[in-house]
Amino acid sequence: MQSLRRPNPSDDVGARLDRLPVFRFHLVLLGIAAASLLFDGLDGVVMTFVLSNLRTVWQIDVATIGVVSAIGFGGTSWARRRAGSSRTGSGARRPCC
Numbered sequence: 001m002q003s004l005r006r007p008n009p010s011d012d013v014g015a016r017l018d019r020l021p022v023f024r025f026h027l028v029l030l031g032i033a034a035a036s037l038l039f040d041g042l043d044g045v046v047m048t049f050v051l052s053n054l055r056t057v058w059q060i061d062v063a064t065i066g067v068v069s070a071i072g073f074g075g076t077s078w079a080r081r082r083a084g085s086s087r088t089g090s091g092a093r094r095p096c097c
Contacts, residue, residue, distance in 0.1 A: 047072050 051065050 043072075043076060 047069060051069055054060060055062070055065055
């Protein structure tokens with residue numbers, strides 16, 4: 001039976017990561033993640049801005065705006081699922097959901 005030991009400060013993963021240098025690869029990953037977050041958030045903002053203006057210009061009721069926005073977000077969800085399922089053919093693991 002193994003005895004339990006106290007973790008050393010050198011075993012701290014966060015401290016180890018802080019000591020590692022930042023390489024170009026890390027900056028590229030950060031840029032890709034930032035661009036992904038920007039465009040994902042921008043999609044919802046643009047859709048909200050355009051739909052609110054179309055409501056006043058075209059006199060569309062609120063129920064129609066709700067249906068159009070649901071179709072837009074449903075299309076985004078469908079595209080994400082489609083892109084995720086296309087990766088499974090290349091040997092990547094299938095996501096859990």
